[in-house]
Amino acid sequence: MSENQNLSRGLKNRHVQLLAIGGAIGTGLFLGAGRSIHLAGPSILFSYIITGVICFFIMRALGELLLSNLKYNSFVDFVHDYLGNGAAFITGWTYWFCWISVAMADLTASGLYIQYWFPNIPQWVPSLFVLVILLIMNLTAVKLFGEMEFWFALIKIIAILGLIIIGTFMIIKGFSTDAGVSSFTNLWINGGWFPNGVSGFILSFQMVVFAFAGIELVGLTAGETENPEQVIPKAINNIPIRIIIFYIGALIVIMSIYPWNSINPDTSPFVQVFSVLGIVAAASIVNFVVLTSAASACNSGIFSTSRMLFSLAKENNAPESMKKLTSHQVPSNATMFSAIVILISVILNYIMPKGVFVLITSISTFCFIFIWGIIVICHLRYRKTNPELASSSKFKMPLYPIINYIILVFFAFVIVVLALNDETRVALFVTPVWFIALGVIYKILKSKKKNEEDVKKNVA
Template sequence: MSDTHQLKRGLKNRHVQLLAIGGAIGTGLFLGSGRAIHLAGPSIIFAYLITGIICFFIMRALGELLLSNLNHHSFIDFVEEYLGDRAAFITGWTYWFCWLSLAMADLTAVGLYMQFWIPWLPQWIPALVVLVALLLMNLTAVKYFGEMEFWFALIKVIAIISLIIIGIIMIVTGFTTDAGVAAFSNMWNYGGWFPNGTMGFILSFQMVVFAFTGIELVGLTAGETEDPEKVIPMAINNIPLRIILFYVGSLAIIMSIYPWTAVNPSASPFVAVFTAVGIAAAAGIVNFVVLTSAASATNSGIFSTGRMIYALAKRGHAPSSMRRLTHSSVPYQATIFSAAVLLITVVLNYVMPEAVFVMITSISTFCFIFIWAMMVICHLKYRKKNPELAAQSKFKMPLFPVMNYIILAFFVFILGILALNEDTRIALLFTPIWFVILWAFYSMLNTDDEDALSEELIEMAGVKEIYKKPKKDDSDDYII
């Protein structure tokens, strides 16, 4: 297959670096950090540090996999190679669902954020306009997607750095707010680091983990990245610095300016800080930042779901027409299909009760944990089956294999926490239905062969199951 019949490497280093930053900074930091602080107090910093470290090692495992075979264009290729065809089918469609759910939530949020300036504007109008605009941009060339994400992420970075600089000046000068004098001691003078006890700290992981969903998007851009052997390691290795600066740094500054007890859980602490120094348009500025953040997440959702459908079609897990590319090497049918489904879900979300919406996004969180777990398991399989190749790797995951098992144990811990919350507990009960449907659907389509993952599970059970592996279309991708 010629290079013209494949995805093009149109993402530059700056695109990938800002994609990695954007994936590590969610809207929750700007709007949801007040609730997180209220729940855990200053210990929320440790929750972000722990989760950030876990995510860093997940990305190191993913990075080692991606660089071990540059002919593979996404982590789904590795799932198929090391865990089998059925696992690739389930993982691919689950990842598609994950991003579809996130995009649904963020596209709906776009309309709500626009009502800050135009209260009378129906929510669905700006949502539809943004969806169409992002779809058209995604259908041009991958470099335009990268360019859009570059500027979206840059806006978030500027907002956070501005908060940190302004906050440091306020602390150094002893600035007085309505809650008292700004000082670093405010972080521990109001009940210590764990004012709500261990349980408050543990429960905070629910929103902290959700804040990092999407960090693995870099792994989906490997097939469209210029010089991936240089760019991917750089993006991954900078994750710890970004976590310390953007999450730990901003939250530490906020709780130094305002004692954690004075932070309003229902309002953005960013607005409070900017307002305290006399910036009259603080609320509008933060609303603009979260609007671009929501648009960024929707943009990433359209990109990732389109690429995932394309990858599934390449291995016979989706209609072959989804493999068709434009002359700019964009999988246009897969992208349009995902955008069309996204439009339907936005319309449905507009009329759905809030409880249903919460359940859908909670299911998405569970599914992301599954995706991350599959990455870690694939890395274990890779090291086991290819010791010579792994020995030659210049980007090895540190602390293998102990860290792999620590990560998997962390996921079990998170699932236990989510089971404690009534809202997410309902989603936990419904999530297995999704995997059962995918498992059964694959079995209906395939009846003659067996994949690596099921073979291991079947051997453990002492039985054998036969099913047919789907035929792959090895012909060239269609170009229009």
């Protein structure tokens, strides 16, 4: 084990830039876009723009906080400084749970995607294979994690750009499909921009917000990035243009080729577009892309949970063994522990009823909103308590403090929207149990630690 208790700065600029893109583009775009379009019609574009702007300002707040102290390894470090140890404990373990649930869902999905080509292999075999490969790569060096995410993100980018370029050519040429002629007018001639009314537009935010879960992952790379003062601002500032190109661009092309009401909500719109071109392997191509996307999410889950455990351990909010590093300065115990929990979760997925698994992932989505809210609140505290440090910042969040309160109001709006949905409503009532349980555990640990300190004082 390494005596140096600092993480290695092995992530280069290209790793962080592609990590920022990968975090902003989820599997939901490839598989879930059809359902989102079916729900909101063309107004889904506005949902993505609004949520994208909100996420950009969250990232600006996160970036300003991380760069205010280069000793911060993750956002749990500044939560400790500005909201106290109790808040850091709850935030850190909540974020750990968020990514564990994402990783277990995507690891299960990876097995199913591989089964598409090898239907006779039990689903757990490819899932286990993917986990072992990702674990080995994460244990070796952070640079290998960066390389994996670089190529995973690149595959997603190539698929989206391929759709946009081919689709734009089809629209310009007036390519005919079974749903009519490809044209930009298809965006508004089938019931206008809000064909399902304001309610469809409002309900779409639940899917759109979930699509951006993971965008904050760049914030966990601060302690392992070369030249963070240059690399992180560049990655964050490029987020809006990337969202416009990859989300808005892809959706405009899809709905121009196929009118929104002709898109099958149960299949990938990418498959529909590639299939109409006569590409026989369209389904296999998209399956490969979503496989890499799922593997990427699981890879990010192993990375983020291990780094969060490392940060928690440094503040004595996790077992001390979790802050031990290898000779490559990788938190091996934390990485192994997270991988084992992810594996157990996949096994439990077979034993437990499906409803319980859906409930767990629904709770994690509420928790992501909580994490983002904590980041924004910490930014408010930072600006208020450190005005001199804030004034010297080279990466200030614009429109402070108005935008902070707008973001918090937006989160309240999303929670109300989630309460309107049958599948996520139950999680809204169960989620407080998670936070209460964490609060009780923290109180017990704090009381135990105090008693141990009192015993040492009496002995002395």
